[in-house]
Amino acid sequence: MREPEHGFRLLIIVLMSCALIIADQRSERFGNIKSMASFIVYPIQKIVDLPIATLHEATDFLVAQQRLVNENNYLKQEQILQQAKLQRLAALETENQQLRQLTQTGSQVTDNLLIANIINVDPDPFTHQVIIDKGRHDNVYPGQTIIDANGIMGTVSTVNDFDSRAILITDASHAVPVEDVRNGLRAIAVGTGSGCLELRHVPNTTDIAVGDIMITSGLGGRFPVGFPVGVVKDVQHEPGKPFASITLNPSAKLDRGRHILLLQNKDKRHNGGDIDEE
Amino acid sequence: MRNKSTRSTMIHLSIALSFIFAFSFMIVPLPNSLKWLRPDLVTLFVIYWASNSPNNVGVFFAFFVGLFFDLLTGLPFGSMGLSSGIVAFLTMNLRLRLRIYRHWQKFMVIMLLVACSQLIRLWIQMLVGHPPASFMYWFCSITSAVVWPVVFTILRTYQQSLKIT
Numbered sequence: 001m002r003e004p005e006h007g008f009r010l011l012i013i014v015l016m017s018c019a020l021i022i023a024d025q026r027s028e029r030f031g032n033i034k035s036m037a038s039f040i041v042y043p044i045q046k047i048v049d050l051p052i053a054t055l056h057e058a059t060d061f062l063v064a065q066q067r068l069v070n071e072n073n074y075l076k077q078e079q080i081l082q083q084a085k086l087q088r089l090a091a092l093e094t095e096n097q098q099l100r101q102l103t104q105t106g107s108q109v110t111d112n113l114l115i116a117n118i119i120n121v122d123p124d125p126f127t128h129q130v131i132i133d134k135g136r137h138d139n140v141y142p143g144q145t146i147i148d149a150n151g152i153m154g155t156v157s158t159v160n161d162f163d164s165r166a167i168l169i170t171d172a173s174h175a176v177p178v179e180d181v182r183n184g185l186r187a188i189a190v191g192t193g194s195g196c197l198e199l200r201h202v203p204n205t206t207d208i209a210v211g212d213i214m215i216t217s218g219l220g221g222r223f224p225v226g227f228p229v230g231v232v233k234d235v236q237h238e239p240g241k242p243f244a245s246i247t248l249n250p251s252a253k254l255d256r257g258r259h260i261l262l263l264q265n266k267d268k269r270h271n272g273g274d275i276d277e278e
Numbered sequence: 279m280r281n282k283s284t285r286s287t288m289i290h291l292s293i294a295l296s297f298i299f300a301f302s303f304m305i306v307p308l309p310n311s312l313k314w315l316r317p318d319l320v321t322l323f324v325i326y327w328a329s330n331s332p333n334n335v336g337v338f339f340a341f342f343v344g345l346f347f348d349l350l351t352g353l354p355f356g357s358m359g360l361s362s363g364i365v366a367f368l369t370m371n372l373r374l375r376l377r378i379y380r381h382w383q384k385f386m387v388i389m390l391l392v393a394c395s396q397l398i399r400l401w402i403q404m405l406v407g408h409p410p411a412s413f414m415y416w417f418c419s420i421t422s423a424v425v426w427p428v429v430f431t432i433l434r435t436y437q438q439s440l441k442i443t
Contacts, residue, residue, distance in 0.1 A: 006367055009337040013363040016341070020356030025406060034355060041301075041350040048302050121305040124351045125313035126410030158352070165352055173408045193410065195310070255310065 031158070038160040045121050045131060045163070052120040056258070112264040114138060116146075118257075119163065128171035128191065130154070132260065135162045143222060145263045151228035151251030152176065152216060153260060168254050169229065170195055178229050179217035180208060186217050189229055189248055197230055199246040204237050208246055224263060228252075289334055289442050296436060297323055297343050301350055314414040317422040319429070320347055320358070321365055321395045325388065326433045328366040329373035331442055340366035353399065354406045361398040365391055381427075389423035 023030040116134040134140050136159050144156040146166050154168040167174050172193035179186045185206060187199040202208065212232040218225030230248030237244050300319040308316060324343065327335035344359035351358075368391060369376075376387060396419060403409040 006337060006370060010363065010367045013337055013341045014360065017356040017360035017363070020345075020359070021354055021402060021406070024355040034349070038349055041346065044298060044301050044350060045305065048305050048307075052307070120307050122307045122313065124353060125316065126412070126415060127352070127408075129352060171408075193408075194412070 035158060035160045039162070042160070042163060045119055049120045114140075114262040114264055116260055116262055118260060120258075126193070127173075128154075128168040128193065128254070129157070130166050130168065130260075131163055132156075132166060132262075133163055134262065135160050135164050137161060139264070140164050140262060145223055145227075147227060147261050147263060148252045148257060148259070150253055151230070152223065153252045153254060155222075156262070169197060169250055169252070170254060175200075176223055176229055177217045177219040178214040181213045181215055182209075183207060186219065187214075187246075189214060192247075195250075195254075196233065197248040197250060199248065200243075202244050202246055203242070204244050206244065208232060208235060208244070210235055213251075214248060286334075289440070292436075292440050292442065293327055293331070293334060293339075296327075296433065297346075301347060304347070305350065314412075314417050315421050316418060317425045318392050318395070318418050319422075320344075321362060321392050322388070322422055322426060322429045323433070324362045324366050325369045325391055326430060328369040329376055330434075330437060332370050332373065334442065335366065336370070337363050337366050354402050357399045357402040360402070361395040364398060365395045368394065384426065385423045388426045389419050392419040392422040 024034065114134060116132045116138075119131045119133055121131055130153075132140075132146070140156060140159050142156055142159055146153045146156065152169060154166045154171070154174060156164050156166045158165045168191070169176060169189070170191040170193065172191050174191040176189050177186065178189045178199070185208060187202050187208075189197045190200050192198055199208070199214075210232050214229045214232065216223040216225060216227045216229055228251040230250045232246060233249045234247045235244060236246075297320070300323045303319045304316070320343065324335070324340045328340065341359045341363040344362035345356065347353075347358045347362075348355045372387065376384065379387065393416065396416065400409055400415070
């Protein structure tokens with residue numbers, strides 16, 4: 001007796017879902033509404049994050065003094081070493097600037113950095129993404145690049161008021177233009193969805209070897225130049241196929257650590273809006 | 279009359295509370311190797327409430343729960359809404375039969391319902407762009423069916439202690 005009523009309701013939600021899915025993909029204004037609605041899920045993310053963050057803080061608090069002293073010494077040494085390297089870097093940078101002026105190419109200096117924390121939640125096992133605790137209030141914008149101490153991590157995809165979501169370079173929908181440090185060969189590194197990246201459309205005869213470091217080439221203007229992306233893990237030439245299959249290990253430690261850096265590139269702020277899709 | 283409506287609001291709130299627990303479970307970080315095994319607790323909760331309290335949880339309730347989950351996970355907005363709405367509909371049609379099934383039959387039915395919900399989400403993700411490429415995607419319907427008796431017992435106790443009908 002109640003069957004037709006349920007059927008009617010089902011029809012309504014099927015139509016509504018279709019409309020929502022299409023609006024979600026097509027309309028930018030709908031994205032804004034969605035990001036405003038996202039604040040209602042923020043408390044749940046916080047609830048899940050809280051015990052883990054508290055645990056981190058508690059272990060920080062309870063750590064032995066001897067260990068802290070050791071760590072402090074180590075970090076001081078590290079700091080001196082880094083600064084020594086930085087001195088050389090400053091000289092190189094001015095030299096580079098002068099050379100660029102001579103050849104009349106524009107300088108490509110980045111940028112401000114913003115430190116953010118990863119919120120400890122797993123949104124979905126099948127997409128590689130992270131949620132970070134900085135949002136529109138801290139001038140995060142879609143398309144912004146996130147890095148850690150070792151390399152490029154990914155790209156900010158959606159921005160809410162107080163948090164934002166970023167897709168990692170290993171996600172299947174992420175692509176970044178790269179270049180080989182050894183010989184300047186350019187390629188596109190696309191995520192595979194399984195923890196590593198692959199180089200697309202590289203001819204079999206190209207000189208790329210295991211152990212080569214790939215850095216961002218800056219082509220396309222979305223990623224800044226010269227940040228490490230990955231190290232070549234495997235090169236396979238299959239006879240009969242036009243392209244070599246090359247896999248990279250990401251340089252950034254994607255599944256470890258809480259702190260990340262957001263690169264702020266002022267000129268590009270109004271450029272970013274959509275995300276790199278292959 | 280007024281008493282009755284506050285009572286029904288209370289019931290809806292306590293059901294929503296159980297779903298908040300399910301949401302939290304779905305986003306607790308797990309090591310990479312275990313992520314595939316995480317049972318789809320939201321769909322299981324939809325199945326439980328739609329079969330045991332169909333006056334309170336119907337197609338619309340499941341739809342809004344699913345939309346909330348979409349916001350939480352960043353899936354295409356509306357995909358979980360659609361799949362849990364459809365699961366609620368199927369469960370309401372199956373619910374009398376579900377009671378008299380044997381254990382292994384229940385296992386099969388739950389597995390099929392979760393797989394159905396996954397299939398709908400997979401279709402939508404394929405339409406939108408990047409579906410999960412791994413066969414492990416389907417594993418979660420088996421683990422969901424495995425944990426069903428536990429979920430059932432816990433929710434049954436919860437339901438009886440709050441006297442939700």
